[in-house]
Amino acid sequence: MIETYELAVIGAGPAGIQAAVTASENSVKTILIDSYPQAGGQYFMQLPLSFKANSVTDIESEGIGLVSRVNSLPITKLQKTLTWGIFREETDQDWLVALYGPDSPKYIRAQNLIIASGAYDTPIAFSGWTLPGVITCGAALILLKSQRFAPGTRALVTGTGPLLLSVSAHLIAAGVDVVSVCESNRILPGGIKYAPAMLGHGHRLKEGAKYLRTILQGKAPYKTGWSILKACGQNHVEEAVITKVDKKGKPIAGTQKCFPVDLVITGYSLTPNTGLARMIGCELDYQPEKGGWIPVRNNEMESSIPGIYIVGDGAGIGGAENSQLEGQIAATAVSVSTGHLDSKIAKTKYTQLKPKLSKQQQFGVLYGDLFSPQQGLITLATDQTILCRCEEVTLGEIKTAVSMGARTIGEVKMITRTGMGNCQGRMCEHSVSAAIVEALASELATHKLVGHYSIRPPLHPLPQCFLAEAQLETE
Known part of the structure; x- marks a missing residue:
């Protein structure tokens, strides 16, 4: 017998957790499915239960609180579980969700789906990018945050976006010698126009300042308008060559510098993870400022297919706060459609949530304008x-x-x-x-x-x- 739920939430990062909590608090029968061992996603990543930390960051503490809320509610939780397919027969009203995990059923049925699949580092190809020792920011942060493991001793960090600051600070705190942090975009003077808008995001400024302080203390040069050109080595990366790039991202001849390293970390912004949305057949639109291909949605986060809601960075890069608000809005819509919440009450909730979402979306515009990878970066690769x-x-x-x-x-x-x-x-x-x-x-x-x-x-x-x-x- 395949269990049926009113709502299946796929992904337990900021968006998925908030969606599951909101729906369950409205008495919607909810299941939360996630591939990680613990809820939290990349942003609120938790240490393994067998680990004990001497201290936790503010972000980790917030994540612990959110996970506790999930655990306090009657939400069915499946961790270490992959969602490998979503199907529906023409005569069937429910979605058949195909799962693979050590403790999961092979299938569950759901009347509604909220896909909160997050995002991943945008890979940029360059000579030597397939060498062992060249990894993404996301991979590095998983090792540093969830395992307290430094994947190298001497590192180059390259790409675009604030994630470079986070991973560099974590590396330095772990004792890694960061030879340079190369931001391929030129943040100034273009970023000055966003200064007034950033005043409303004090916590982000505080977080960024904390990372910058650690980077300065670690004496790691932070260069804008620079990128890796190639990684060299026999069986492992041994050397990294960086270069100045023009506004289009193309290398500028005669500016190369070489560093001996055993680790190269790359992260050219983020790409929304739209795999499930594509598989189901949701309509997509290309919006480079939001990370590339993203699902088309209405104001309640519902996709072009009724009953399929897509929230968080998997629907366009916007950050953790934006993701949580989208999760709340989508779960509120599901609560109405399943008869657990009066539409008038939902309208009041939307009135409270959507101005907050609009404010967070301003940060998304800033992020996309300053940190979208340039087209010319493809010229880092040779034939x-x-x-x-x-x-x-x-x-x-x-x-x-x-x-x-x-x-x-x-x-x-x-x-x-x-x-x-x-x-x-x-x-x-x-x-x-x-x-x-x-x-x-x-x-x-x-x-x-x-x-x-x-x-x-x-x-x-x-x-x-x-x-x-x-x-x-x-x-």
Whole structure:
């Protein structure tokens, strides 16, 4: 017997936790599904239960409080559980959610879904980016925050966005020698116009100032308008070469500097994780200031498919506070649709929440304007640089496909097999799309015209024996 819920929340970061709490407080039968061992996501990441910390940060403390609220409510919780597919027959009113985890059922049914899948680091390809020792900001923060483990001793941090400050400060606090922090965008003078708006986000300024203070104390140079050019080494990264880049992100000749390192951390802003939304068939729109392809939604966070709500950074980069407000709004809408909340009461709640959301969205505009990765960064790669790691497709092969007449990412995929590997394009879509746009500059190509990869189940690699058993269970 497959259990049915009024609401399934997928993802237990800031948006998912808030959605589950709000829905459960309104007596909606709710299940919260997450791939991590503990709720909190990247932002509120918790130490393993077997660890004991001498102290906790303000963010960690806030996360502990939110997780406690989840645990105090009658919410069914599934941790270490992957959502690998979402299906619905034409004659069925409920969604069939396919799961894989040590303690999870193979399927649950849900009348409504709130997808809070978060975001991931935008990968930018450069020579040597596949070497061991080159990792993303997200990977570094998982090791530093949840395991208290430093993945190297001498590091270069490169990319764009405030996450560079966070990871650099955590590295220095862990005793790592950070040789340089390279921000590829030029924050000044363009960022000055946002100074009045930032006055309303004092906690963010305080957090950023704290990270900067740690970076200065660690004597790590913070450079704007700089990026990594290449990573070198035999079986592991041993050296990193950085370069000045122009406003478009293209390397400036004669500005290169070289550092011996055993760790390179890259993070060129964030990309919304839209895998499940694509799989279901939600309408998407390309908005680079929000991270790229994002789902089209109404004011209650409902997607183009009724009953599917998408919230948080998986619907456009906006930060933790924005994510929590979106989670509340979506859960309130579900509470009304399931008959647990009067629409008049919901209207009052929306009146309270939406002005707060509007304020947070101003920060999202600032973030997108200052920290979107530049198109010219694709020129960090050479024709021999692998863009699609799963299928080992190089930039040169992408250019060849374009010269053969390919004009969309789907056509390039058919010719080269990019995006057909285990990650289904998660690691290569941005770079492949940028390569096509660059190759078709004379035709005024754009990322929107180039399009995006399609996603099919299973969303994650799974054992064949499990898939066979899962199929038998539904027959």
